[in-house]
Amino acid sequence: MSYSDFIFVANNLALDFLNTESLAGESVVERLTSGEKVLDWLQEAALGSLRNSEASPNLLELAIRLREEMKECLAMAKLGKPYGADTVNLILEQGAPTLNLGWDDKSGRFIVTERYGAITDEALLHPVAHAFVQLVTDIDLNLVKQCEAPDCILMFHDQTKSHRRRWCSMALCGNRMKVAAHRTRAQQKLR
Known part of the structure; x- marks a missing residue:
């Protein structure tokens, strides 16, 4: 696995999961090509404590x-329209961790920990489904944007102060788009 397999630019776990599908030219690139790749994504997304040794079929x-x-669901929510969330709800129900209240000697207070009984597919994907619920219920969806580069479909949560972020990242698309705009202006000046 190479760390360039996945792109984490969205400032949101659910949006980063959506970004496992991207564009290369005009072709869609599927980054989740096997159960092992799903486990790799979970590992890179810092959800590795849920990773088991083998991906289920x-x-x-x-x-x-x-x-x-x-x-x-996100597209419909941005339009203010309903959409079924059967898979999200299935994962939330069947993959939910058990909460456990316990005393933490180090901090001298009670803490809540999450425990997963069995590492099922639903348990593995539960953090993603939970992040999505938070995205569509707690975040201003006007700040959930798609990169403005014409050859990019990556999504991100705009957390800039001015809320004027335009690109998935400066490294991936921003610099390229700025250089292209500069060249266009320079060519127009020569005419």
């Missing part, structure tokens, strides 16, 4: 189904 299919539903 159904993990990839569930992850793709979750991503596609999240994409449609």
